[in-house]
Amino acid sequence: MTTATATQRPRTVLYVADAETDASDGAGALEGVDAGPERSVHAVTAVDRVRNWAPDADCVVFAETPTTAAGASLLEVIEAAGSTPVILFTDPSFAPTAARSTDGIDGYVRRDTDDAVAHLADEIEWVCRETGDAGSADRAASAPGPAERFLESVPEVVACRDRDRLFERLVETAADALDCETCWLSTVHFGEFTPRVSASGVPDDELEPTSRDGVLGETLRTGEALRIDEIATDDRLTAPLDGVTSLCCVPVGDIGLLQVAAEEAAAFDDRDCDSLTAWCRVAAAVLERIDADASQRTAHKQLQQERDRLASERDELAAERDRLADERDRIRALFAAIPEPAVHYGIDGGRVLVRDSNDTFSEVFGTDLEEDGDEAPVAPGLEHRGATLLESLRAGERRQLVSRRETADGIREFLLTLVPVDAGASDGEASGAHAPDGLLVYNDVTEASRRERAVAAAEARLETIETLVEEEMRTPLNVARGYLELADETGAAEHFAEVDDAQKRLGELVDRLVSIVRRDDVLVETEPVAIHDVARQAWVTVETGDARLVTRTADDRVLEADKARLRELFEQLLGTVLDAADGNDCGTNGGDEPVVPDDATDETDTEPTVVTVGATDDGFYVARRDAETDAADADGGIETTPVPDQSIATDGTGFGLDTVERIADAHGWNVGVAADDGRIAVAFRGVDAADGQYGDH
Template structure:
């Protein structure tokens, strides 16, 4: 192939500096000077590269001050340049006289002037004309070939940062260096050599993908250059384009083949093939760097994303840590405030905690010890036995787990006697409850004992007063009105007739009125308020009342198995049983009087049974044969709740019984049929015990 002469090609200049940045910046500035012929300036930092490239260059610029450490390699550079002229581009500290006295320096330019680079360009032209044009012409004439052109394009190829640009520059430089426009690059794609980049002399439509087999595949695998001087007479390969006679194929690493074709036979010699192979090796190295850079860039981006993610996680964890610390501090402050409140609360109180599903009493305040005379049993880690909780552990634990405030009524023994208390359960943080799913939401709380004895007493007094007023209202409205009407009627008759018997009726009516007035006074003065209550067994009270009542042949039946202990005023409860048992016996006697006929039928014996129900107790009477007790030692009657009616207006004389039951907060119902009567008391609370 032909090669351009020295006057036809750009000046080739090596710009030598100790640092890569200084070399690149200086080469770029020099190449950008518009004055003079076109220049191709290459940045060089190593002496070895100067030795390799200087023979192909027109001039070498040494851009360091020889008296500095960076300029200490001046003599080695001069030696490596051989016959290529050297221009010293230096600081003024190295004077021109010193430069002229140094063998091998052909020119000198100071770097500290405003137009230093332009002066350097003029100096290069003057030196080249005086000492270098003949050498360059002789070099061009004696060494024709593309090597210097490939060398000039190395920096540009090395600067490529993507594959497509590299492929384009690879083909363009090969076509220009070999002065052949029929040049293209084919890369391996799905088992075929597919055209990837073409020179100006080749159209993309002219080339077709070629199967990866035969001599082209062998060329790619072995890395050897394939040269065909006469393609028509070579059966290894068919012509890829019309008019192609000779062909040179060079592998580019393992990605494909660079192919150059010519119409004339034997258009490529060994030097062309060697230059093209060296050029492809440069391209392969640059391609490896691009791929490595891409891989590194991808890895770097992944690392950056991972770093960003870790930073985000770190910031999130730090934020959560700060929130947890703030929450911990808040809870600590809340706990301190809570315990300070617990210590100063004026009412008796115990502090509890939940541990592994157990409610543990941890402490009691001074007021608790003063009121009850002792600390609660179990303080320090056992299940609580604080007063009022002995029979209510399940309900207590359920409320604690739910984180809900609840209240319980209890009557307890204190240093001042039996008192009534309202127990208030106060979790530390009721708002944190999750419906009882976790004990951790209510780890601590208070149980406060509020003395409501006086309040309850006043409530009972008010209730009793209201009951008395209702009774007075009934007596006045229903029983006093009739005698008054009778007296008024007979007085009118007496006034009309003057008959003395009418005055007798008036006198009887007045007597009944006096009796009613006495009842009203008794009711008004009656005290139905329970002064003191205590645990009482109903069977014991029933048996004590039985001995005070005229019972005749009637029998009392009680069973130990269904005895019941309840909170009641013992004296008033005994009065209730005396009244009720007397009523039961009187009812039985009246029934006997109505059913007996001489001595023909033996008199029946009344059996009175006292027993407990789920929510109270009952007193029942039934009639039995005289020998029935021997046949059935467990005669008892429990009233059917469906048969119960209110005690008012039953005709059994249960006003006193109902009044005492009302004072205790109980309800009374009566059921009766042939030969049987039962009175049931409901809504009766069991005793809490001691």
């Protein structure tokens, strides 16, 4: 190695403070002062370090106030510094006169001024010249000590990006700094210390793996250096090589041990152990950074692959969505030609009449549309759209609407298409205006709608994932990169804590991405829930006025459901049913206006409305009875549940049950509504009981 001359050699300063943070910050500030020669400032917190390193230093700075608890070690530091000058860098509370009266203090600088650090740098140069440049020049002209040799190699080690190169440089520097070629690194492998890298003085075929049991394993576990001055008289360890008398063994993080051996006894002192320990700590920190970089690169690559996969999946889903849209359009274009349920409408005397319905209609809906006296039959889905149907037929307009209806196979979703047909008939009115007929075609789109909702849910998940990958993951990556650059520049190990935090944040984001990818919006988490318990909980959150809730313990049912969503269903349903009671919306005439019972009056002095919650064979129901009906059925045993020939789907009823229907769909239930004078009932079918029977709660 090249020996630095006196003019080339940086001024070596020990910056002593009680707290490690104060020592590190102060050393960095002093080293950054531009004035004077280049300085190599080392942060020191222990008196023993001062004693070991002071002979190779030009100056010792004591950066505490002697009258405080942190500055009580001043005299010990002066003694440990020996002939090396000591400068007191203190608060003004310790006056210069007190400093001059203290033996061993060669300089004094107040640290409460704006340019205190610059004054300290000037004082160091002045004191070093006053106390004898000759001695400093002699030290500078001599070969650097182990600590300086290690320090000279720190930048090269910090620059390592590969584990093997780091291990080689670790051993090479240790051997050179201690002038000992019997040096090697053993790493933990399958419970043993296996030789990994060795210096030139160690034969390749003589080192054998060593068990982790015993003193070497204890050294790795405690992190404390092991020094043996005479192996022959120490029963803790046998000589690893022939001719080895003394040994110094230092842990390198938790990956292994750096061992230096010599033929002479007591070849290593405390300074050697301290220098070697500090060197191994630097190597462990660099190794941690290398591993973190590798993990970060791997995580980044995995995330990139996951993003590409999700983007590909998104494109496939978009293509599927477009395909479904094209298929829907094609199906709509073929409605008039395929064998679907169909109803032939016409206008007679200003009324819309059913002229005919096909066989498929009867098979699907289990009924034939026949005129009953003065009542004109209305096809399912048009009970409350008579005015719209009449207007469309008169205008000759093609219209479509979606409706969920009761069929022989349960509740199904249909696309209703009204196709004008010019039949050349008259509506019988005095004007003799031409009124075309119309063909109403039912197309079952239940499955297509479910797929479309699934695609929409998947798109929402993909958008969330894209936002996380593009926005939230960038911040921890930038944080990690910034602190790695700081660590590279300063060699300060504390920056790696920030890198670790960024890595944890990335891990949390990866877990969040995985949870989003695996989430299925169609399914819900279920648990056994008693419907009466949930109904009563929902009742207290709804504006009920004078209404009364009736539940029967024997009629309760325990079912599998998402409890929070079921409570939301009851809150919405109870509010809607009670609102319908307040609005007297207890039935319809198939047109746009509600039916008002003949015996309805304006009197307000009535009995409260009764809302009943009960169970059916395959589900449950919520029913409302108004005051008149409740009085007529004083025994309380009236039938309030929907029967099959009364049930219609929730759309078009005017009750606003969209939220109820979505929650029921999420659970796989069918919803039906029945209404007549004074009564409304909403029934839920296809409900799986938690225990297959009713229970008491």
